Amino acid sequence: xxxxxxxxxxxxxxxxxxxxxxxxxxxxxxxxxxxxxxxxxxxxxxxxxxxxxxxxxxxxxxxxxxxxxxxxxxxxxxxxxxxxxxxxxxxxxxxxxxxxxxxxxxxxxxxxxxxxxxxxxxxxxxxxxxxxxxxxxxxxxxxxxxxxxxxxxxxxxxxxxxxxxxxxxxxxxxxxxxxxxxxxxxxxxxxxxxxxxxxxxxxxxxxxxxxxxxxxxxxxxxxxxxxxxxxxxxxxxxxxxxxxxxxxxxxxxxxxxxxxxxxxxxxxxxxxxxxxxxxxxxxxxxxxxxxxxxxxxxxxxxxxxxxxxxxxxxxxxx
Numbered sequence: 447x448x449x450x451x452x453x454x455x456x457x458x459x460x461x462x463x464x465x466x467x468x469x470x471x472x473x474x475x476x477x478x479x480x481x482x483x484x485x486x487x488x489x490x491x492x493x494x495x496x497x498x499x500x501x502x503x504x505x506x507x508x509x510x511x512x513x514x515x516x517x518x519x520x521x522x523x524x525x526x527x528x529x530x531x532x533x534x535x536x537x538x539x540x541x542x543x544x545x546x547x548x549x550x551x552x553x554x555x556x557x558x559x560x561x562x563x564x565x566x567x568x569x570x571x572x573x574x575x576x577x578x579x580x581x582x583x584x585x586x587x588x589x590x591x592x593x594x595x596x597x598x599x600x601x602x603x604x605x606x607x608x609x610x611x612x613x614x615x616x617x618x619x620x621x622x623x624x625x626x627x628x629x630x631x632x633x634x635x636x637x638x639x640x641x642x643x644x645x646x647x648x649x650x651x652x653x654x655x656x657x658x659x660x661x662x663x664x665x666x667x668x669x670x671x672x673x674x675x676x677x678x679x680x681x682x683x684x685x686x687x688x689x690x691x692x693x694x695x696x697x698x699x700x701x702x703x704x705x706x707x708x709x710x711x712x713x714x715x716x717x718x719x720x721x722x723x724x725x726x727x728x729x730x731x732x733x734x735x736x737x738x739x740x741x742x743x744x745x746x747x748x749x750x751x752x753x754x755x756x757x758x759x760x761x762x763x764x
Contacts, residue, residue: 450543454746461493633656657731681710
């Protein structure tokens with residue numbers, strides 16, 4: 447989608463979290479609905495950009511048997527964008543590409559503050575669209591020299607590794623053994639639909655930055671909750687993570703309280719809170735995905751579409 451590039455999305459998402467931290471956002475909300483064979487989630491909120499206020503509502507379906515059974519994407523949905531100052535509808539757009547880019551963008555931004563300065567090796571857990579974008583995004587803020595791709599489907603891991611190695615100009619290999627790959631890694635990203643932990647605390651080396659991306663509904667989980675107790679935990683939106691993220695599982699187990707969360711991403715960007723405090727510190731970014739990101743990315747896409755005459759214009763009020 448030529449209207450939105452990854453570097454542009456990173457800048458837009460950075461601005462959105464800063465706006466939220468400085469009181470220039472419409473409070474984000476989340477609704478989760480279970481369905482037969484999948485789930486729906488609705489995320490709503492908005493941001494006040496330099497010239498205009500935007501509201502976005504995203505409805506996504508997550509049906510992770512789609513690709514194998516009917517050829518549809520596993521995640522699909524739409525974003526409704528409106529003027530945040532008067533409610534006027536501005537656009538309806540596909541959410542697949544925007545969701546993928548804005549999720550990778552948040553990881554890239556978090557890595558600026560939470561990964562070690564000398565981080566050079568990453569492991570990406572997940573070999574689909576999101577896994578690919580996560581590695582591309584990380585390369586924009588971390589000086590990676592090599593990476594591993596892990597998937598339960600080794601064919602998917604080999605395909606992703608081959609594609610990304612050629613594209614990014616770094617060594618990208620499929621991880622035959624996840625524990626061995628993690629022991630060598632400075633940065634770890636989990637972006638799977640798993641409903642039980644795929645990473646144990648003992649597999650993570652001191653000084654690692656972990657971005658937990660997959661747990662965006664109450665029953666999804668990728669990390670051993672004990673990891674949260676021995677790490678510094680940061681969130682995109684703490685209130686949301688307490689209901690659907692890895693933080694949610696740690697709270698349920700009594701391992702952490704909300705007070706144990708070090709900071710939200712917007713607080714790091716604004717300078718209100720500091721990030722990594724020592725070389726050996728394990729930092730975890732609980733990334734559940736917010737409407738702030740959707741609003742910022744959709745607004746930029748809309749503005750570029752208007753400027754270049756793209757899209758189909760419709761008038762619902764005549």
